[in-house]
Amino acid sequence: MIEASAIRRSASAMRTALVGQQTICFSSRKLSGPAPGVGRVIERVERDGREFEFTWDDGLVLHTSLRRSGSWDLYRVGDRWRRKHSDAAALIESEDWVAVCFDAAEVETYRREPIDRHPSRGRVGPDLSDPDVDREIVVEAILHHSDPSTRIREALLDPRVVRGLGNVYAAEALWATRLSPWARVGDIARSDLIMLVNYASRILNEHLNALGDDGFVNLVPFEVYGRNGHVCNRCGDSIEVTNTPPDNRPLYWCPKCQTRLDWRLLDDTPPGGAQPS
Numbered sequence: 376m377i378e379a380s381a382i383r384r385s386a387s388a389m390r391t392a393l394v395g396q397q398t399i400c401f402s403s404r405k406l407s408g409p410a411p412g413v414g415r416v417i418e419r420v421e422r423d424g425r426e427f428e429f430t431w432d433d434g435l436v437l438h439t440s441l442r443r444s445g446s447w448d449l450y451r452v453g454d455r456w457r458r459k460h461s462d463a464a465a466l467i468e469s470e471d472w473v474a475v476c477f478d479a480a481e482v483e484t485y486r487r488e489p490i491d492r493h494p495s496r497g498r499v500g501p502d503l504s505d506p507d508v509d510r511e512i513v514v515e516a517i518l519h520h521s522d523p524s525t526r527i528r529e530a531l532l533d534p535r536v537v538r539g540l541g542n543v544y545a546a547e548a549l550w551a552t553r554l555s556p557w558a559r560v561g562d563i564a565r566s567d568l569i570m571l572v573n574y575a576s577r578i579l580n581e582h583l584n585a586l587g588d589d590g591f592v593n594l595v596p597f598e599v600y601g602r603n604g605h606v607c608n609r610c611g612d613s614i615e616v617t618n619t620p621p622d623n624r625p626l627y628w629c630p631k632c633q634t635r636l637d638w639r640l641l642d643d644t645p646p647g648g649a650q651p652s
């Protein structure tokens with residue numbers, strides 16, 4: 376049996392190595408559910424006892440449940456594994472690291488959806504990872520959102536408004552347009568939304584395409600995602616991170632230069648009369 380302390384150490388090592396990294400390869404011989412996409416960024420690694428969960432930026436979650444002899448091992452790319460490759464139940468590879476799962480009782484994926492709470496439930500937004508998608512539909516869905524006090528970042532992560540964008544590219548696009556993540560959709564002009572959606576679509580597809588068949592990565596680095604504590608390349612202030620409800624996904628932003636339409640700085644009545652929380 377693998378000791379609890381070793382399991383804890385492996386979770387923390389994988390968190391350090393993989394969070395914020397793009398997935399170059401995923402494979403599993405016993406996966407139930409859709410496979411994590413090549414190019415998608417790993418956003419969280421969580422452990423509860425022998426259950427491990429990896430969350431990608433598009434909301435896909437990989438859940439593995441380890442048997443008593445099971446483990447998640449972390450290797451540098453090219454290192455020799457302590458067990459045979461054919462024993463691996465699942466494998467996640469980033470540019471520098473390979474995480475390998477042995478002796479899993481379950482390997483499954485599911486999608487973490489936001490709480491079903493507005494009238495557009497059941498509707499599915501266009502997929503921005505498709506370069507030919509009609510981006511105007513996304514702009515219209517945000518402009519005519521049923522709740523104008525919804526924060527823009529929340530709208531960008533809502534699959535009923537838009538799919539494929541994910542937390543990473545929502546953060547990057549908001550930074551690029553200087554919009555506060557707390558801006559309410561009812562306050563944002565159409566021209567700003569067009570800029571936001573076009574930029575989001577462009578960087579998302581650039582990043583997804585940057586991973587060639589040979590796994591070669593040549594990426595423009597992120598401006599805010601995973602850069603908390605680092606200097607903002609635009610204003611020199613410090614990038615911050617906070618966990619936001621309802622699902623506590625990390626929000627990265629620059630509090631100095633990314634303040635456009637932040638309702639906390641505006642002295643007006645919230646759109647629709649609702650008090651933002």
Ligand SMILES: [Zn+2]
Nearest residue numbers: 607610629632
């Ligand atoms: Zn800044």
